[in-house]
Amino acid sequence: MRVSSESELAEAIRDASGPLTVMGGGTRPVGRPVDGTPLSVAGISGIRLHEPGALTLVAAAGTPMTEIEATLAAAGQRLPFEPMDHRALLRTEGSPTIGGAVATNASGPRRVLAGACRDSLIGVRFVDGTGQIVKNGGRVMKNVTGYDLVKLMAGSHGTLGVLSEVAFKVLPRPETEATLVLHGLPAEQAVAAMSAALGSPYEVNGAAHLPDGRTLLRIEGFAASVAYRSEALARQLAEHGRADPVSAHDSVALWAGVRDVAPHLDEPGDVWRLSVKPSDAPGLAARAGGAALFDWGCGLVWLLRPEGEDLRARLGAFQGHATLVRASHETRARIAPFHPEIAPIAALSAGLRARFDPRGILNPGLMG
Amino acid sequence: MMDMPIPDAMVLDRRDRIIAGLLDLLPAEAVIHDPMETRAYECDALTAYRCAPLAAVLPATTQEVAAVLRLCHAEGVKVVPRGAGTSLAGGSLPTADSIILGVARMRAVLEVDYPNRFIRVQAGMTNLSVTGAVEEDGFFYAPDPSSQLACAIAGNIGMNSGGAHCLKYGVTTNNLLGVTIVLMDGTVVELGGAHMDAPGLDLLGVVCGSEGQLGVVTEATLRILPKPEGARPVLIGFESNEVAGECVSDIIKAGVLPVAIEFMDRPCIRATEAFAKAGYPDCEALLIIEVEGSAAEIDEQMGLISQIARKHDPVELRESRSADESARIWLGRKSAFGAMGQINDYMCLDGTIPVSSLPHVLRRIGEMSRDYGLEVANVFHAGDGNMHPLILFDANKPGDLERCEQLGADILTLCVEVGGCLTGEHGVGVEKRDLMTAQYDPADLEAQLRVKDAFDPKWLLNPAKVFPLDATASRRAA
Numbered sequence: 091m092r093v094s095s096e097s098e099l100a101e102a103i104r105d106a107s108g109p110l111t112v113m114g115g116g117t118r119p120v121g122r123p124v125d126g127t128p129l130s131v132a133g134i135s136g137i138r139l140h141e142p143g144a145l146t147l148v149a150a151a152g153t154p155m156t157e158i159e160a161t162l163a164a165a166g167q168r169l170p171f172e173p174m175d176h177r178a179l180l181r182t183e184g185s186p187t188i189g190g191a192v193a194t195n196a197s198g199p200r201r202v203l204a205g206a207c208r209d210s211l212i213g214v215r216f217v218d219g220t221g222q223i224v225k226n227g228g229r230v231m232k233n234v235t236g237y238d239l240v241k242l243m244a245g246s247h248g249t250l251g252v253l254s255e256v257a258f259k260v261l262p263r264p265e266t267e268a269t270l271v272l273h274g275l276p277a278e279q280a281v282a283a284m285s286a287a288l289g290s291p292y293e294v295n296g297a298a299h300l301p302d303g304r305t306l307l308r309i310e311g312f313a314a315s316v317a318y319r320s321e322a323l324a325r326q327l328a329e330h331g332r333a334d335p336v337s338a339h340d341s342v343a344l345w346a347g348v349r350d351v352a353p354h355l356d357e358p359g360d361v362w363r364l365s366v367k368p369s370d371a372p373g374l375a376a377r378a379g380g381a382a383l384f385d386w387g388c389g390l391v392w393l394l395r396p397e398g399e400d401l402r403a404r405l406g407a408f409q410g411h412a413t414l415v416r417a418s419h420e421t422r423a424r425i426a427p428f429h430p431e432i433a434p435i436a437a438l439s440a441g442l443r444a445r446f447d448p449r450g451i452l453n454p455g456l457m458g
Numbered sequence: 459m460m461d462m463p464i465p466d467a468m469v470l471d472r473r474d475r476i477i478a479g480l481l482d483l484l485p486a487e488a489v490i491h492d493p494m495e496t497r498a499y500e501c502d503a504l505t506a507y508r509c510a511p512l513a514a515v516l517p518a519t520t521q522e523v524a525a526v527l528r529l530c531h532a533e534g535v536k537v538v539p540r541g542a543g544t545s546l547a548g549g550s551l552p553t554a555d556s557i558i559l560g561v562a563r564m565r566a567v568l569e570v571d572y573p574n575r576f577i578r579v580q581a582g583m584t585n586l587s588v589t590g591a592v593e594e595d596g597f598f599y600a601p602d603p604s605s606q607l608a609c610a611i612a613g614n615i616g617m618n619s620g621g622a623h624c625l626k627y628g629v630t631t632n633n634l635l636g637v638t639i640v641l642m643d644g645t646v647v648e649l650g651g652a653h654m655d656a657p658g659l660d661l662l663g664v665v666c667g668s669e670g671q672l673g674v675v676t677e678a679t680l681r682i683l684p685k686p687e688g689a690r691p692v693l694i695g696f697e698s699n700e701v702a703g704e705c706v707s708d709i710i711k712a713g714v715l716p717v718a719i720e721f722m723d724r725p726c727i728r729a730t731e732a733f734a735k736a737g738y739p740d741c742e743a744l745l746i747i748e749v750e751g752s753a754a755e756i757d758e759q760m761g762l763i764s765q766i767a768r769k770h771d772p773v774e775l776r777e778s779r780s781a782d783e784s785a786r787i788w789l790g791r792k793s794a795f796g797a798m799g800q801i802n803d804y805m806c807l808d809g810t811i812p813v814s815s816l817p818h819v820l821r822r823i824g825e826m827s828r829d830y831g832l833e834v835a836n837v838f839h840a841g842d843g844n845m846h847p848l849i850l851f852d853a854n855k856p857g858d859l860e861r862c863e864q865l866g867a868d869i870l871t872l873c874v875e876v877g878g879c880l881t882g883e884h885g886v887g888v889e890k891r892d893l894m895t896a897q898y899d900p901a902d903l904e905a906q907l908r909v910k911d912a913f914d915p916k917w918l919l920n921p922a923k924v925f926p927l928d929a930t931a932s933r934r935a936a
Contacts, residue, residue: 143707144813144843166713201654208660209632224905225898230810232629232844232882234618234667235890235897236924237906241631241663245656262713285573289597291684312713315755322752367652368574389654411657429657434645439659441912446905457658 094133096215096223096254102129103252104221109454112248114152114187118176118194121247121427121456123419131189134254137161139229146229147260148213151189151253158188162260170261171207172198172349179351179361180416189253195245198349199308202288202386203295204261208244213257216243216250219447224251231259242442248453250446264310268320269296269341270333272305277372277384280305283330284387285368290326292319297387298348306344307333353383354394360417362401364391366410377405400425428458460507460548460888463922463934465555469512469535476533477513480557483525488563490514499540499558503605504548504889506859511538511552518563520638520646520676527674528644530557536918537642539670541613542584544605546806547887549617549669553922559674561612567591568677576635576652578679581612585619588680597682600627603883604795615675618667620883625841626717626750627683629883631666636679639665639672642914651679664909669885670920672913686750689717691787692760694767695741695774699723702743703816705770706840709747710813714762719841720746720791723820726798726835726848727790733797736790739774745840746791794837795848802850805862809873810844810882822872823847830865832858844882845873871896886924894926903929 091110093099103110109126116130132152139148142165149158155173162168173196175186190196192214197206204210213227226239243250272283280299287294287307296308307327309319324333336344347353354361359380366374368388375382375391378401383392395401398421402412411429414422431439439457443450469476480489490496491513500508512535517523530537540550540560552558564580570592571577577599579588585606588599602621603609609619615637620629627633636650649662656662665672696702706719722730722744731738738744745767749759760777767775778784798804811819820836827834827849838845847869851862870880870890874897880890894903903925910917910933917933 141812141814142711145710146812165711195655195660197655205628205632206655208663209628218905222901222904225902226905228877228879228897230812230843230878230882232620232624232810232839232842233879234620234629234883234885235879235881236886236894236903237909238618238631238664238667239905239909241660241666242909244663245660250659262710262715265713282573285575289572289575289684291596291687312755312758314758315751318752318754365653365655365657369571386654409651410653413657431658434641434647435649435658435661438647438661438912442659442909445908445912 091127092130092133096134096217099131099134099252099254100217100221100223103217103219106451109451112252112453114190114193115154115184117180117182117184117186118190119180119182120194120415121422122458123423124453124456129252131252131254132187138255140165142167145231145260146257148229148255148257149188150255151187153188154185155188155191156185163263166263167260168263169258170200170204170210172200173207174198174349178355188256192244192253192256193246193248199296199298199345199385202297202389203293208241210258211240211244211256212259214240214243214253215255216253218251219449219452227257229257247456249443249457250452252452265312266316266338267308267310267341268316268338269336269344270307270320270324271336272327272331272333274303275305275331277375277382279330280384281368281372281388283327286327286330287323288387290323292323294323296345299384299388301353301381301383306348308341308345348383348385351383351392353381354392357381357394359394360397360399360421361415362393362395363413363415364393364410365389366391366408370409374405374408397421426458430458460892461927462509462553463927465553469555472533473512476535479529479533480513480515480526483529484515484517484522488516488518499552502543502545502548502550504546504551504887507548507551507888509552509554511556511558512554514558514560516560516563520640523559523640523674523676524644524646526559527640527642530918531643531916534916534918536921538920539612539616539674541582541610541616542608544609545613545617545885545887547881547885547889549613549885549887549923551888561610561676564676571652572597574652575682576679577682578677579611581615581675581678582610585609585611585614592682593685596685598685599680599682600633601630611678612675615666615678616668616670617883617885620844622718622720622839625719625839626715631663633681634662634666634678635681637662637665637675638677640674640676642673642916642919669887669924671910671924672919687752688756689748689750690756690760690778691746691748691784692763692778693774693776693787694745694747694772695739696743696770696772697741699743699820700817701770702745703813705745705767707813708766709763710841712762712766714759716747716749716841718748719839721838721840722791722794723836725833726794726837729801729835730790730794730797733800734790734793736786738790741773746787791837798835798848798850803853804848804850805866807845807847807849807866807869808881808884809870809878810842811873811876811878813840813843815876816840819872819876823869826865826868830861832862832865843878867893888923891924892926907933
């Protein structure tokens with residue numbers, strides 16, 4: 091089923107007789123597989139409003155990411171949260187949509203300073219499981235009028251409602267960027283170097299450690315400022331080793347690779363995503379074994395593991411959570427892709443879903 | 459005038475038993491029930507509305523909060539959470555049949571972690587004392603509401619408070635990593651923590667800004683940031699609001715992101731000048747723009763901003779060159795509310811508008827001000843469109859408060875009409891409760907009510923706030 095307007099979407103959901111598999115571009119098939127009638131919102135497309143002087147963008151949920159990025163770039167702006175393109179990792183094709191980025195709360199390396207997708211999202215329109223159109227938030231960046239359903243919808247994977255429109259605070263695109271590379275640090279020392287960088291006043295907005303031992307630190311802004319801050323940062327990090335600068339051009343490519351989990355793309359196996367306290371990450375990655383890509387100053391770990399392994403059983407109890415992002419249909423049906431919640435939180439989540447989608451037809455079971 | 463629900467006679471009848479039950483759970487000094495003493499909790503910073511609660515309790519631990527809530531849940535007693543009582547929206551206004559649950563005794567720092575850049579505190583800590591706990595080590599907590607000396611983190615989370623610097627750093631929800639929250643039935647839940655995102659639904663996101671209606675936050679994990687190397691403001695005066703608005707837009711379009719862009723109009727400039735004598739020019743509109751970084755970076759950004767501003771023929775452009783000059787530039791802005799208080803009683807509004815609507819909205823406010831015969835001064839965060847019109851009135855003059863409230867409602871409705879919202883950082887509370895239908899359709903409100911149903915099915919937590927009473931009547935009665 092493909093709908094081309096919000097009212098058609100509402101009608102489709104109202105008339106649905108069974109479970110629906112909700113999708114935008116269909117490039118991010120994460121979570122427990124859903125056996126439902128496909129419902130695509132890719133036809134609800136187009137930028138509704140872009141006010142560069144107010145740092146505001148409003149777009150229909152099915153708008154392709156390429157269109158969003160091109161429109162913003164033409165005004166020297168961008169989305170703050172550097173959303174991941176899941177296609178290479180998940181081996182999918184198609185055109186990622188802005189609604190899909192919101193539904194998965196897709197947030198890349200810049201999350202460590204600029205916040206996640208949910209932090210830039212300022213308004214939503216969606217259709218709940220009864221076919222009712224609901225709006226929340228709006229197009230202004232400071233808004234505390236009523237409950238913040240905007241945050242609730244970000245990352246809800248279509249299980250509370252189907253997004254039809256999303257609004258963002260956007261940011262100026264910086265004049266240039268620079269990346270410092272430290273070589274050969276073990277993960278424990280890399281996290282210390284990244285913590286020092288992120289705790290400095292130099293506004294580091296990318297901090298990653300690659301499986302090949304490179305540690306990357308990114309600085310963006312006006313050219314003179316970037317030059318000043320990268321030199322100051324390199325001096326501050328002297329005790330961690332020599333920090334080599336790379337060109338802006340190479341920097342862009344390096345961070346696209348971190349964002350899209352390049353080190354694991356061509357390797358066989360399942361890919362897990364750990365969200366943890368940064369200083370816990372090296373120990374957990376060692377306990378897991380295998381190749382690890384650390385982002386967000388070690389707050390995010392991408393682990394490559396043998397197919398079908400239950401990583402949570404291997405790790406035992408830890409603070410944070412583990413999500414199985416890439417695995418076969420069979421594995422994702424057997425091992426809960428989303429980290430099981432403790433009873434009172436699971437009860438709250440179930441209570442919300444039962445009230446927003448009383449028939450249980452929107453991506454049922456996808457998040458557990 | 460704002461109505462409050464009729465107190466539950468069944469609860470009032472059981473007053474003695476309820477107080478005895480609370481005294482079983484808490485030390486005697488933590489249960490305030492003498493009518494002379496409960497009056498201290500009859501209002502918050504929205505002083506036009508007052509009602510003493512049945513009792514006020516001041517638990518010292520999460521376990522004590524849980525015990526109080528379990529009792530109130532069993533007895534069907536409403537609970538109104540209270541941080542420091544600085545809400546301008548009446549967020550912690552009690553009803554006669556309710557218990558005030560204050561977190562004022564919960565003020566400890568629980569953990570400071572610089573490598574992972576967070577601090578965990580009890581929710582009664584004041585906003586400024588959080589920064590105070592980490593600033594010697596070069597860190598700060600970013601949200602800075604103007605009441606930050608007094609307001610509690612609990613209230614900041616309840617209202618999703620902002621401040622002058624959120625154009626760059628975001629508001630409370632963008633700086634909140636986790637909470638310990640006690641649900642109305644006494645269940646203690648940890649949401650979030652030192653990690654950066656939620657495993658499932660973003661419950662932390664919906665708790666922040668829920669005005670104490672979903673649970674009582676007792677502890678919070680907050681993101682702390684390294685302090686910038688330096689900061690300096692520039693003051694720019696213009697002959698018209700339109701031109702000032704265009705200047706703001708041009709600066710943002712040029713790719714500069716100042717940490718703060720504050721705007722004052724002529725009535726506000728004159729009042730603060732008379733009060734604080736900061737040396738502001740007598741002009742139609744004044745911008746204070748602050749940038750951060752190293753000395754060289756500040757010079758570079760200042761240069762860009764001044765270059766853009768000069769294209770708009772400013773009547774004055776004064777770049778700060780020293781800490782002293784910075785303090786003078788900020789002096790008037792920081793005295794604005796005090797200056798208004800010297801002139802008369804005032805009501806502070808908090809609507810947000812799209813920045814592009816600024817000139818239109820200021821013109822309309824001027825017209826409304828003349829129609830109502832009440833003076834309005836405007837001071838606000840221009841970078842994010844969060845306005846703070848101050849309506850001057852005389853509380854001792856019969857009918858003035860009502861006219862002021864009506865003018866306030868008209869201004870907020872205007873904010874919604876141009877694509878903005880009723881409140882940018884103060885919250886709805888009781889003050890804007892009845893205006894919610896101007897911004898949201900019944901289905902939009904119903905979706906929000908369902909969230910409360912899931913967290914607090916008996917509707918006992920702060921139930922007479924945020925939503926129009928008729929929209930919640932059946933739920934509150936059930």
